[in-house]
Amino acid sequence: TEKRVARIGLCYLGNEVPSGILAGWDYLNREYKRATSNYFVTEDNVSLTSDLQNYAMLYLCGSGAFTLQDDVVKRLKTFMEQGGALLIEDFNEAAEESFKPVISGLGITVKPVAEYDSLLKAPYLFNVPPEGNQGNRVLLGKGIIYSHARYSLAWGGKVSGGAGSRSDIRSATEWGVNMLQFCLQ
Numbered sequence: 001t002e003k004r005v006a007r008i009g010l011c012y013l014g015n016e017v018p019s020g021i022l023a024g025w026d027y028l029n030r031e032y033k034r035a036t037s038n039y040f041v042t043e044d045n046v047s048l049t050s051d052l053q054n055y056a057m058l059y060l061c062g063s064g065a066f067t068l069q070d071d072v073v074k075r076l077k078t079f080m081e082q083g084g085a086l087l088i089e090d091f092n093e094a095a096e097e098s099f100k101p102v103i104s105g106l107g108i109t110v111k112p113v114a115e116y117d118s119l120l121k122a123p124y125l126f127n128v129p130p131e132g133n134q135g136n137r138v139l140l141g142k143g144i145i146y147s148h149a150r151y152s153l154a155w156g157g158k159v160s161g162g163a164g165s166r167s168d169i170r171s172a173t174e175w176g177v178n179m180l181q182f183c184l185q
Contacts, residue, residue: 004038006056006184009046014064014095021061024155028176031155035123035177040184048072052079057183060088060102061152062095073105080106080143085183088146096148103146110139110146119145119182126178130171133158145179 010025025042033039043055048068052058052075068076080086088103090096103110113119113129117140120126129136132149139146154164154172164172 006038006040006180007054008040008042009050009052009055009058010042010044011046011048011058011060013060013062013068014066014091014098016063017061018063018091018150018153020156020158021152024152024158025059027157028152028155028173028180031173032177032180035174036181038184040180048075052076052084053082055079055084057085057087057180059152060086060099061091062089062099063091064098065094066098068102068105070105073102076102077106080108084143086144087179087183088144089150089152090148091150099146103141103144106144108141108144110141110144113138113140119178122178122181124174124178126171126175130175131160131164131168132172133161143183145182147179151176151179 022044029040049072088099090099119140129138132147132151133153134150135148137148151172154169155176157169159168159172
């Protein structure tokens with residue numbers, strides 16, 4: 001089978017970027033290659049005003065309060081209409097509040113992961129999302145995964161704030177592979 005490469009843009013919104021995110025993406029890429037024989041290339045610190053069509057997926061990481069201008073939200077909506085996917089993570093309540101108008105501006109309804117969602121079934125089987133760095137709350141919509149669990153830190157070993165076991169880290173990483181499959185299919 002032919003290996004496929006996906007380009008993923010990592011975008012940071014708000015104030016400080018939590019350390020450990022890039023390491024988490026590197027660990028996830030190793031597992032993704034092993035599990036699917038595909039891989040991805042991340043581009044760090046992508047601007048939402050750059051050419052988004054170069055990416056199969058954008059990772060929007062929010063920390064603190066921020067505002068996306070209407071034209072930027074329109075660019076994201078166009079990106080999604082042309083087949084791009086979004087993985088969104090908020091790192092605190094201020095970011096969660098800041099993402100609400102973005103989600104509504106995209107015109108996509110997000111709801112909790114349900115038992116029939118493919119995200120829970122491929123390639124790894126889950127009953128519910130596993131623990132991330134902070135909990136396991138995940139919302140799903142067309143072309144979008146919205147996580148409150150900070151999985152990007154969990155992929156680098158910081159599950160449950162850093163107290164997670166080896167099996168917790170593996171579960172979070174396998175869940176990351178499912179998230180990528182969902183976004184990149």
